[in-house]
Amino acid sequence: MSISIKSNILKYIFRNVYFINGTAYAGKSTMVKLLSEKYDGVMCGENYHFxxxxTINKVDQPNLSYFETMKDWQEFIGRTPEEYDNWIIGCGEEATDLEIVRLIQLAEQGKKVFVDTNISVEVLKEISDYHHVAVMLCPQSMSVDRFFERQDEEKQFILKQINKADNPERAMENYKACLERINSYEKYQAYENSGFFTMVRTKERTIEDALTILENHFKL
Structure with missing residues (x-):
């Protein structure tokens, strides 16, 4: 028997949870941090379900278990764009259960919870509503070309592995092709047409402006 929780129950539990999904380099983590600070809330940054x-295993969560089964980091950065894209999709699907369980735990604290999430828009429609979800988008060129400009440990570690490759230039070209695949125009359009509120990153909009827009959308 498959175990599930009805949508109306999850929507009630997540009544103080605010989700931000979208593409890379759109500013999701920055907004989650600022919103949680301003409203004395709980910040759920990237990979908050770690x-x-x-609890995972190689049979039920093969994609999330990849780091245990991969040969080395050169294999990780050397996958084809299609392989990388399928892995990202698989990780998102497998992580959804973990994210929901973690959010149920955090929602019990009674504070507002701000989430940088990978939960798909299809699932978000089932567990939340329009004014509790925002989609932040970034043009593909910016999300790919400026991917390694951020100083978080994960991205800098990947950059080091690329530089260790036998042919760093070829490795970088391949990894950028992977990023282009997961930040493709088709995926961008799917977010735009999701039915949720969307905000596209621009050079003109300040961080303060973006924060105000989200506050108004979330009715904070």
Whole structure:
């Protein structure tokens, strides 16, 4: 028997949870941080569900278990764009259960919860509503070309592995092709047509402006 929780129950539990999804380099993590600070809320940054990773296994979560099964980091950066895209999609699907469980735990605290999420828009429609979800988008050229400009440990670690490759230039070209695939125009359009509120990153809009727009949308 498959175990599931009805949508109306999850929507009630997540009544103080605000989700931000979207493409890379759109500013999701920055907004989650600022909103949680301003409203004395709980910040759920990227990979906030990692404290539940000890529950996964290679059979039920093969994509999330990839780091245990891969040969080395050169294999990781050397996958084809199609392989990388399928892995990202698979990780998102497998992580959804972990994210929902973690959010149920956090929602019990009674504070507002701001989430940088990979939960798909299809699932978000089932567990939340229009004014609790925002989609932040970034043009593909910016999300790919400026991907390694951020100083977070994960991206800098990947950059180091690329530089360790036998042919760093070819490795970088391949990895950028992977980023282009997961930030494709088709995926961008799917977000735009999701039915949720969307905000596209521009050079003219300040961080303060973006924060105000989200506050108004979330009715904070």
């Amino acid at each position: 404290n539940l990773m000890n």
